[in-house]
Amino acid sequence: MPNINDIQNEIIEDFSLFDDWMEKYEYIIDMGKSLPLIDEKYKTDDYIIKGCQSKVWLKAEKEGDRVNFYADSDAVITKGIISMLIKVLSGQRPEEIANADLYFIEKIGLKEHLSPTRSNGLVSMIKQMKYYGLGMESKIVN
Amino acid sequence: MPAILKENSAIKFRAVREARGDFPILSTQMNGRPLVFLDSAASSQKPQFVIDAIDKYYREQNANVHRGVYSLSQLATDLFEQSREKVRAFINGQYSREVIFVRGATEGINLVAQSYGRKFFKPGGTIILSQLEHHSNIVPWQMIAEEKGLEIKVIPINKEGELQLDTFEQMLSEKVQMVAVNHISNALGTVNPVKEIVEMAHRFDVPVLIDGAQATLHGSIDVQEIGADFYVFSGHKMFGPTGIGVLWGKEELLNKMPPWHGGGEMIKTVSFEKTTFNELPFKFEAGTPNICGSIGLGAAVDYFSQFDPKEVVAYEKELLAYCTSGLEEVGGIRFVGTAKNKTSVVSFLLEGTHPYDVGIILDKLGIAVRTGHHCTQPLMDHYGIPGTIRASMAMYNNKEDIDRLIEGVRRAKMMLG
């Protein structure tokens, strides 16, 4: 398993090939469309993280010393971004997740999606992922 | 028609099409493209005329009001009170003392709920709202209803997003203690038959508050003709600054209501044993008011009066029709809210997509629309949707704006479809 920063760097490299926002977003949308990220049965209020605009569902599972994440969103652009977050954080060790510096988001020009005013649930989702990383499997946000 | 226009019926109006040039922000860019601003229902842009009034106030006229003996304070006070009078004329109120300056529609509603409600609401009574309400016209009533033991009932809507008045009629009884509905729905653009609603409620002596937040942008208001007991609106939604709005109320009712906030300005005499309160409107304006905001709002009223309200409405209707038919041509559009009587608001969904995704793509194209639930979650739940994409137009918009929107929606459809 490559480490968190290796995966981030890989994503940054992928994105450097795009010349404009359209190509970038088409790529994100494709990622959002292609992956079934969570079993439908977990898309319940127990796993929901409510943004004001789009919803996110997140489930974490411990597997040995690793944490796997499953997530989804009702908005496809949000889902595309989630799939990148999962790529980076899923399967990593808890302490690495908790301490991860997710610089790739800014580097690929998607920082605006993490602004609280976008209210898409992503900020809360990252918080929740890190929280799981800390080993506290309780839900802190909704 | 507001008295201000009746009195000035001889004046020559400017053409509505000239308005666009008055709004500096409309020649700026967003994401590297000329800004297309279609979110006026959330907050309107400001004409240079209003910006200048604000600028001039702080440069040449600023002082606290109602307290200085010096001329500058007198000047500020005069301007402040002139604004009150301008607002009175704009809504055709009877007396300017019935115009209470507040922060906005939200604060106006809270004031009535907390002052009128606390004094007059009786346990076991009912407050009637509608399915169309903005959270601002729901939550303040829930708060007082909980405190005083009242029940909230909701006027239903039909598929088109129109209030069902026959049901409303059946809901009315002596138990009802307040009816609060909006004049125009922010999420759908439905224009509600407020005059009829007031008449029906008054048959049972039930007071009516009209939330006019969305109405003042589109044309003239006549509170006396509507006959409501309270009417609230926000300056920022009618070309004025943020942080200023109006609660208009019938003098008789306002006089019976206790003050809400305490402080300076709202008192006559203060001692530790007993304080006596000032008269209207000051009784409800504790502390230093938003002087500059009021003056800006007065300027917005003056700006409005440069245009013929009939022409404004006709022009906006033209934009609405153009936008609606343009979107129809895109295909896969579901319109939410298709009332017969509607302002220039188009709320829609693009089949198979989430409003948020469409909003993001439009933003990249320099097009500002609102996506989401528009602070009307009960309404969205009623339709069983997470939200809509809402394009709301004001008189400064033009057909090119709509063309850009349609092109943007086509692009979103292509990318997301």
Ligand SMILES: Cc1ncc(COP(=O)(O)O)c(C=O)c1O
């Ligand atoms: C119908 C309606 N009522 C009330 C409000 C609240 O206005 P404000 O936030 O200016 O107080 C709004 C604003 O969106 C509105 O559209």
